[in-house]
Amino acid sequence: MRNRGRTAFIVTYLAPATLLYGVFVIWPVLQAFGFSFYKWSGMSANKTFVGFDNFKQLFHDSVFWQALEHNALIFLIGGGAILVIGVGIAHAMQGEGRLTKVLRSVYLFPNIMSLVVVAILWEFVYDPNIGLVSSLMRLFDGPVRAGAPPVDHSILGSATKALPAVIVTFVWFAVGFYIMLFSTGIRQIPSEVVEASKLDGAEGFHQFRKITLPLLWSVGRIAVIYLVINTLNVFALVFLMTQGGPDRKTEVMLTYLYEQAFVNSDYGAATALAIANFVIVMAVSGIVLRLTRKDPAGASR
Amino acid sequence: MISLLKRAGTNAVLFAFALVVIVPLLWMVFSSFKSGPEIFASPWGLPSKLHFENFAHAWQTAGIAHFFLNSLIVTVATLVVLIPIGAMAAYVFARYPFLGSKVLFGTFLGGMMFPQFLTIVPLFFLMNSLKLGSYSLYDTKLGLTIVYIAYSLPFTVFVLAGFFQTLPKDLDEAAMIDGASHSGVFWKVMLPLAKPGLIVVGIFNGIGLWNEYSLALVLMPSEANRTLPLGIANLVMVEHYQSDWGALFAGLVIVMIPVLIVYWIFREKIHETMLAGALKG
Amino acid sequence: MKTHFLALAVASASLGVLIGGCSGGSNESTADKSKHLDVVSFQGGFGIDFFKQAAKEYEANHPGVTISLTGGPRVWEQLRPQFASGTPPSLTWPGWGMDYWALIYDKQVLPLNDALAKPAFDGKGTWRDTFDPALLKLGEYQGQQYELPYHYNIMGWWYNPDTFAKHGWAVPKTFSELIALCPKIKAAGMAPLTYQGQYPDYTIKGFLFPWVISIGGIKAADDAQSLVPGAWKSDAFLQAARMIKQLRDQGFFEDGANSLSHTQSQTDFLAGKAAMIPCGTWLESEMKKTMPPGAKMAFMMPPVVDGGKGDPSAIMIGIEPWIIPTAGSNHELAIDFYKFMTSLDKAKQFVTECGTLTAIKGSDQAKMPETLVEPARLFRQSKTVYSIQFDTWYSTLGTESKHAMEALLNGSNTPEQFVDRLEAEAEKVRQSKKPIHTMTH
Secondary structure (H helix, E strand, O other): OOOOOHHHHHHHHHHHHHHHHHHHHHHHHHHHHHHOOEEEOOOOOOEEEOOOHHHHHHHOOHHHHHHHHHHHHHHHHHHHHHHHHHHHHHHHOOOOOHHHHHHHHHOOHHHHOOHHHHHHHHHHHOOOOOOHHHHHHHHOOOOOOOOOOOOOOOOOOOOOOHHHHHHHHHHHHHHHHHHHHHHHHHHHOOHHHHHHHHHOOOOHHHHHHHHHHHHOHHHHHHHHHHHHHHHHOOOHHHHHHOOOOOOOOOOOHHHHHHHHHHHOOOHHHHHHHHHHHHHHHHHHHHHHHHHOOOOOOOOOO | OHHHHHHHHHHHHHHHHHHHHHHHHHHHHHHHOOOHHHHHHOOOOOOOOOOOHHHHHHHHHHOHHHHHHHHHHHHHHHHHHHHHHHHHHHHHHHHOOOOOHHHHHHHHHHHHOOOHHHOHHHHHHHHHHOEEOOEEOOOOHHHHHHHHHHHHHHHHHHHHHHHHHHOOOOHHHHHHHOOOOHHHHHHHHHHHHOHHHHHHHHHHHHHHHHHOOHHHHHHOOOOOOOOHHHHHHHHHHHHHHHOOHHHHHHHHHHHHHHHHHHHHHHHHHHHHHHHHHHOOO | OHHHHHHHHHHHHHHHHHHHHOOOOOOOOOOOHHHEEEEEEEOOOOOOHHHHHHHHHHHHHOOOOEEEEEEEOOOHHHHHHHHHOOOOOOEEEOOOOOOHHHHHHOOOEOOOHHHHHOEOOOOOOEOHHHEOHHHHHOOEEOOEEOOEEEEEEEEEEEEOHHHHHHHOOOOOOEHHHHHHHHHHHHHOOOEEEOOOOOOOHHHHHHHHHHHHHHHHHHHHHHHHHOOOOOHHHOHHHHHHHHHHHHHHHOOOEOOOHHHOOHHHHHHHHHOOOEEEEEEEOOHHHHHHHHOOOOOOOEEEOOOEOOOOOOOOOOEEEEEEEEEOEOOOOOHHHHHHHHHHHOOHHHHHHHHHHHOOEEOEOOHHHOOOOHHHHHHHHHHHHOOOEEEOOHHHHOHHHHHHHHHHHHHHHOOOOOHHHHHHHHHHHHHHHHHOOOOOOOOOO
16 A cells, blocks of 8 residues: 555655756756866857866866865864864753853854855954954064064964964854754753763763763764865855965865866866865765764664 | 852853854944944944944945845745755655665765856856747746755755654554555645754755855846845945945845844744754654 | 645746746847847946946937946856857956956957957047057957957055155155165054055065066066066066065064955055055045045155166056957947947046046046046156056966965065066966967067
């Protein structure tokens, strides 16, 4: 009885979404993939077939590797910070205090703001003269020695401070969503387990480490996958704040991709980079999924 | 004593976090009331006098009422179609496995990973070539809506599939024994149970659509149809050239207000949803 | 199931009709296509009102002709797909984000030598004669005219004459005068120089090239732009880089200038935090709305190098090009409309209304804002007019020069490393198959 009309049901219910998605997303993506085998300016109908040249060029492109390194740093450092802060704040928010109630109303604010706003805002925060951060830095300056080169309070213009600054902004913007994710996960922990652990004498941090953390595993996996995608594909924030500068110190794969497509008018090189980026995202996601398959606490759901 | 310290410590962390989140927003609101030169002269102080004309100026220059309406139409239209068809597909993926369903599901997810602006050129060709008489889909709200629906499907399908999966396995068995068809089970039993998920998906999509910029820029360039982010971005960039920072911030505040209002109204709902949706019973 | 589905289908369809109906009109022109022009213009400091009004005037004088004139601050993003699909406008000023030369190499731009040989708008002489030849030359490629200049900007330094008068400072004409003046400026509590750190082309145009030319003559710059091997690490470039480093080491740049946007640094200059800044003649119209009360600006040439062999009257300009896309419709009509726009009367009107100089001879006789008078005079008297074009000709070299400049200014590159990486990138461009341009004087 269950199978009556099952196939018809599947087809009818999948059709609208699949059709729309196939025509307006997949088809353009496939076409874009096809462009990677051509030399094309993207601005006329003239294309020249070049086979795998774009990919060979990409492999030898030092800017690509530099950008990839920055993406990796954003993933490891930014992603790591987001995980720690996300879990920590989610845990701390489980109470019912007034402060907690206030926080619950506002923690998603950064995440719902438009990126244009976030970028402009943080450019001011990092401003070397009137910004919050540089004002703090000035407190730590020593006395000025005559004739010495001036202390540079540049942040987004500094070769060493720019990337960390961008990562901080990224964390500020993104962490709300992960707090929400982990809050969900924590609430999913059956109260009997929590009660039982309390009876066994587990308290505070100990309880957190032994009980909460392992049971957040499946939510944690989702979080890490989202982080892989969002850090490897980060674009708008970097583009708006630093354009990949200074001197490519904050260049990421997608800002370089934009440059190839729209500044150098080399659409083929750009799509080759897009494919490389796509493969990397898939590969890293796959590795993460495989590595996190086991549930170490043994507590299955 | 130790637990008191722990509580104080926790509160301190929460307080610091709340500050970090709220201060930048407040700063933006304060700046929108300052005059241009004042923003640079004293960026972290309170406005010396409330320059309401910034808002009037932004409203007029940007023609905001009109863009607001366009955005509203497109966002609502997208959600009205997106949620049902997304739920339908998600339900099949979650509870009706078939040969290749995992691959198809993976394709939905995979599409999220491809940088959007590279598909703009093929998409542009596509919109121009899909014609009804002498009307193409290019530069129409209908065209943009269809594209928005298509691009919002992966996230929607992914999240809703998760929700449907957590619903009890024997629920549909029971319903069908009572004589319901597959679709009957879906519309009468499963969908209502997944309401929390629908709300969450609706809100997150809605916010994303409200703020969407790059697709609208290329696919709907004319001023008559322009959406709010484009209108504001234009304002930002035009003001960037004219350096009217007061009006710029006022414009940004204006575009943020609907988002904040919706979020504020639904904030408890969202939290309940995460709570309820998580309790699989 | 069927009922539900039907309901859904009907709902979607009616929604579709509703939205389609609200589209604000058809997207195909109902006007006579052979007499219609689509004109798209970049919208910057002076907006597009002037062009809109010119379009209306033309329509009034030519019954049956319709012109739709639109624009935006990032209009090249909309134009790119239009070029790709073969549906570009008839006439356009795409703005700084568009890769003009890719279009030209790809034969997407109409060659205009023939049109220029025809009579001018007022019938006296050819159309070509009405343009300043130095400016027109910048839009040429292999002997053909592709880009048409409309307005142009002059690049130099700016200072506040009231501040200088108040402190009794003389405008420095040479580098040694500059070095002597800077400590006095610092003692008065101001930064001697600031710059638009986020956009290194300001410093490339404001510091590097003027000093390269002052040291090695215009040939040093022409050779570099023509990608002559070794030109980018010539003595002139190395010395100019060292001069920039010297200014940095002696603390004569505003603190944090590396992070500043153009509005921030220019605001600092106008607010009196810095005494001098490199910028183009668009400065006043760009900063009109944030000018603190009492702020004044005046143009000065970048100080020349003592004992340099370059022409001290050498002046840097930049044109803003309009093009007629090959795939656009109604070429003749587009050319005629542009001819109307470049008529002497309209050009003079532009100078007065938009406060910017145009490429049309005689247009500088129009009433212009005070800040333009001195640069216009210096342009008229100059014996060497030049422009920076290598960054638009070779985009990778342009990008690398900006990165190298950032590194030089924030100290992570020495002058030697700076010139080396520029020469390395120039070599890469020579090895690639990109067309090479030659610049001569």
